[in-house]
Amino acid sequence: MSDAVSPLAAPFPVLPPIEGxxxxxxxxxxxxxxxxxxxxxxxxxxxxxxxxxxxxxxxxxxxxxxxxxxxxxxxxxxxxxxxxxxxxxxxxxxxxxxxxxxxxxxxxxxxxxxxxxxxxxxxxxxxxxxxxxxxxxxxxxxxxxxxxxxxxxxxxxxxxxxxxxxxxxxxxxxxxxxxxxxxxxxxxxxxxxxxxxxxxxxxxxxxxxxxxxxxxxxxxxxxxxxxxxxxxxxxxxxxxxxxxxxxxxxxxxxxxxxxxxxxxxxxxxxxxxxxxxDGEGAQKFIAVHVSGAVSDASARRIGLAIANSPLVKTAIAGEDANWGRVVMAVGKAGEPADRDRLSIGFGGTWAARDGQPLADYDETPVAAHLKGREISIEVDIGLGDGQATVWTCDLTHGYIAINADYRS
Amino acid sequence: MSDAVSPLAAPFPVLPPIEGxxxxxxxxxxxxxxxxxxxxxxxxxxxxxxxxxxxxxxxxxxxxxxxxxxxxxxxxxxxxxxxxxxxxxxxxxxxxxxxxxxxxxxxxxxxxxxxxxxxxxxxxxxxxxxxxxxxxxxxxxxxxxxxxxxxxxxxxxxxxxxxxxxxxxxxxxxxxxxxxxxxxxxxxxxxxxxxxxxxxxxxxxxxxxxxxxxxxxxxxxxxxxxxxxxxxxxxxxxxxxxxxxxxxxxxxxxxxxxxxxxxxxxxxxxxxxxxxxDGEGAQKFIAVHVSGAVSDASARRIGLAIANSPLVKTAIAGEDANWGRVVMAVGKAGEPADRDRLSIGFGGTWAARDGQPLADYDETPVAAHLKGREISIEVDIGLGDGQATVWTCDLTHGYIAINADYRS
Missing domain, CATH: 3.60.70.12 (L-amino peptidase D-ALA esterase/amidase)
Structure with a gap:
């Protein structure tokens, strides 16, 4: 076990013994x-x-x-x-x-x-x-x-x-x-x-x-x-x-x-x-909720494209509601999506709907949400009933320090 | 243009005018x-x-x-x-x-x-x-x-x-x-x-x-x-x-x-x-040479799996000849590969051949190569004639700083 404990660490639960x-x-x-x-x-x-x-x-x-x-x-x-x-x-x-x-x-x-x-x-x-x-x-x-x-x-x-x-x-x-x-x-x-x-x-x-x-x-x-x-x-x-x-x-x-x-x-x-x-360098736990995809499998692949995007992960690390990067990640997933039906939100607040930034978008609640440890990104593809949730962490200096700053 | 110039920067060449x-x-x-x-x-x-x-x-x-x-x-x-x-x-x-x-x-x-x-x-x-x-x-x-x-x-x-x-x-x-x-x-x-x-x-x-x-x-x-x-x-x-x-x-x-x-x-x-x-945060230019794949397209996809692997890119940033991470990236590419025919090298020196570390592997020339600005990774899949070269840069604190340390 490493020395510096993740800020997202949970106490070890009371696990009952199992007979046998x-x-x-x-x-x-x-x-x-x-x-x-x-x-x-x-x-x-x-x-x-x-x-x-x-x-x-x-x-x-x-x-x-x-x-x-x-x-x-x-x-x-x-x-x-x-x-x-x-x-x-x-x-x-x-x-x-x-x-x-x-x-x-x-x-x-x-x-x-x-x-x-x-x-x-x-x-x-x-x-x-x-x-x-x-x-x-x-x-x-x-x-x-x-x-x-x-x-x-x-x-x-x-x-x-x-x-x-x-x-x-x-x-x-x-x-x-x-x-x-x-x-x-x-x-x-x-x-x-x-x-x-x-x-x-x-x-x-x-x-x-x-x-x-x-x-x-x-x-x-x-x-x-x-x-x-x-x-x-x-x-x-x-x-x-x-x-x-x-x-x-x-x-x-x-x-x-x-x-x-x-x-x-x-x-x-x-x-x-x-x-x-406990992801290497993790400071925030991110849930990516994808709905409206053409299938559950498609929703999962879109969710993983978002969750694996270095630009999305660094944006969350910087507490930046950079929904444009989420749009980019949806678009590169290789799955059916229609730019003009796409909606993106953070912590339950929509930032963009149907392919455009919301005219009355108030970033205040989103900014407050992004300061927390548990972050939610909502993506509605607008095409079907497929849904999935994917979980990841942010990408921080800690990840680089763990993987590049010393020889393994 | 940003202030801090990439260490890999090239001088702007003399470009002739084009009539019309x-x-x-x-x-x-x-x-x-x-x-x-x-x-x-x-x-x-x-x-x-x-x-x-x-x-x-x-x-x-x-x-x-x-x-x-x-x-x-x-x-x-x-x-x-x-x-x-x-x-x-x-x-x-x-x-x-x-x-x-x-x-x-x-x-x-x-x-x-x-x-x-x-x-x-x-x-x-x-x-x-x-x-x-x-x-x-x-x-x-x-x-x-x-x-x-x-x-x-x-x-x-x-x-x-x-x-x-x-x-x-x-x-x-x-x-x-x-x-x-x-x-x-x-x-x-x-x-x-x-x-x-x-x-x-x-x-x-x-x-x-x-x-x-x-x-x-x-x-x-x-x-x-x-x-x-x-x-x-x-x-x-x-x-x-x-x-x-x-x-x-x-x-x-x-x-x-x-x-x-x-x-x-x-x-x-x-x-x-x-x-x-000029990749964000780049300190090293990396060429990934893949040979022996079942096709050129397969070689390119394997090359991109290596070039996109955060663990490979941080290893190069750390000047670490971590060929195990290259093996991992080959294996996750979703392309035909046989662990026991796979060979991995750096800068022209094989570290592993046919699925095993070389018994007489001398890391000295590899370590010297990895200290340079231009890095070469060689991967022989051992299955066919497909080949491709893919280019990328290392993943450093600079990337995180550019993308997370300020609001866009």
Missing amino acids: VTVRTVRAGYKNWGRTDLTYVELVEGTAVAGVFTRNVCCSSEVELGRQNVAQGHARALIVNAGNSNAFTGYRGREAVEAIMDQVSAHLGAPREQVFVSSTGVIGVPLPKDKARAGIEAALVAAPATWEDAARTIGTTDTFPKGATATAVVGDKTVTLSAIIKGSGMIAPDMATMLGYVFTDADVSPAFLQQALSAVNLRTFSCITVDSDTSTSDTVLAFATGKAGNVRIENENSTGADAFAAALEQVCRELSHLVVK | VTVRTVRAGYKNWGRTDLTYVELVEGTAVAGVFTRNVCCSSEVELGRQNVAQGHARALIVNAGNSNAFTGYRGREAVEAIMDQVSAHLGAPREQVFVSSTGVIGVPLPKDKARAGIEAALVAAPATWEDAARTIGTTDTFPKGATATAVVGDKTVTLSAIIKGSGMIAPDMATMLGYVFTDADVSPAFLQQALSAVNLRTFSCITVDSDTSTSDTVLAFATGKAGNVRIENENSTGADAFAAALEQVCRELSHLVVK
Whole structure:
């Protein structure tokens, strides 16, 4: 974790334990630092798993193997390495992941494909196998850690630990979700994610868990961006231990399926917002609401064009209601739009309607809104019913300082 | 023009006059500044014209009318307003452009559609018709200006005036091209351009002039980016007065067609590089050379993904040979790539080959290269014969300062 905490930081919430899940953290020493950097999560037999992964074609071996393993639907362990992403390391990187899977699989007496590994940090350095092996040996006998310990241990350039929780009523049982995430830069998941983990005691079939996670992903992780740069290692996994004892949710028609999906969406939305709030250099959290597009997908792409525009992001950093830059970003999105039907607002006040600045536009409330930490941009395309909300942060000197002022 | 000149600035070259072209500059006072901000160029009767324009769907009336007018193939005048882009100003903006066209058309006794207007500056404020009218009245009787005057007068946040020249032998005549351009931020022309004007005394048919300009554009203006933000007003126009007296270049099979196209490409390449060298906050000029892609178009898209990546651009600003970020950008481009065939180098030294860091990689020459002003990134995709070069600049505190630290 970095020293200077984001001004948008949220306190770590009280996350309930999840029956069937044990968390341990140790220091493997992947970097020359004093902090813990290896998280080991043991999952009770029968735990269902689902996952969404980066679409970056240069993905890490962790992502490749995770994508394969998630297909069989069950998980017994999760290992997260911080400080080294092990991406772009060829066969040596793959061997390092397979060694971890073998070690944990042997310890648990579980199938190797039920062991999930994530790594985050520098690209291009093979994960040191000896440090991983010793770290896991220590983790297997370490005392249980808290969720907050785990949230800190998976972090890299994050400035605060991030977690979220929700409950859902499924039949006559209440199920609980506890979740953690890390991410700060190289954030533009686009149909995939960063490193996020959702744990629940719900009894859910792997197929429904995957279906719900994939659907929720499209409205949460795939709608955030910090810098338009899609990581090679993005991963979100959901684990369901079944220990709540609810009547199993087999599919979307099962009792409690909607409630569970809603709780999952709530947790994923909160996690995705926390990543944006810890965006490198972020001073403001920006929600871009797009309506009137020809489809929801089109609205999302327009929203991302706005949210990724350096000129829009620097304007918000400067507390400048520069709606002309928003017009520019709509126009470059490659989506249907009609300049003369376009309306732009900030914080609920329209600055321009139907392709023209409003004659009686009063910038006073907009200027006041832009001085806050949470900024809203409204865009009405005026063509159809498509809508989407995309979340991002401003682009500040802090981003440059983090990414250019020192050698990585 | 701004005060602090880009460290990449080039001295303004000696641009020859072009017979049939007269340039005048005046102060219309579009902003509260002392400098000239209206450029008037008169073209001899029979001047051929070609143009390429922004693909931003929220384009200005200037772009809409210019695109219409270029179809008839001839031009008598060009007016460039600096300080107000007149974009997103609805019918009032369109009326302002039409008033300029009417005024100049009446003065010259020429068809209205042979009068071309460009405007650059703030978005969303209708161009003041009275200032434009008075400015043009003054321009019609002003003394002729130099190319450098004109290059300064069309500039906005530019820190130095930009021009280029070339000659071509066409049959027994030598034809001359003189060209000026402005641009610094909101630069990602993508199949279009910024405000650039090429003047030549060559006798060229409008059809061939357009064909040559469109082809050259794909390898020059469409291969540069400063900040991935595509302007609402990008325009490049080429004017050919025919005064050189060469046997007319009717099409690509005419004598001298290749020589003329090569000279046009040289001028456009130089202009496009000058825009990057004046990129907002630029400290380094970066050429991204992509080879081995499945097609030239795919190579260009991969090159632009690298050139638009904030993490790559900040790494270069920090003189950091962070090739992992280049891998990430290749992977997110949405183009065919195979992680295990990918090679990355800087300044001619490979850092990684075939998906892995080189065992004997010596960073010394790379570190020395990155300390310079002109940086080269080489990427071999390893799949085919497609190649492209894309040019950009680094992302520095200067960009943030220009775009966030004050209200526009």
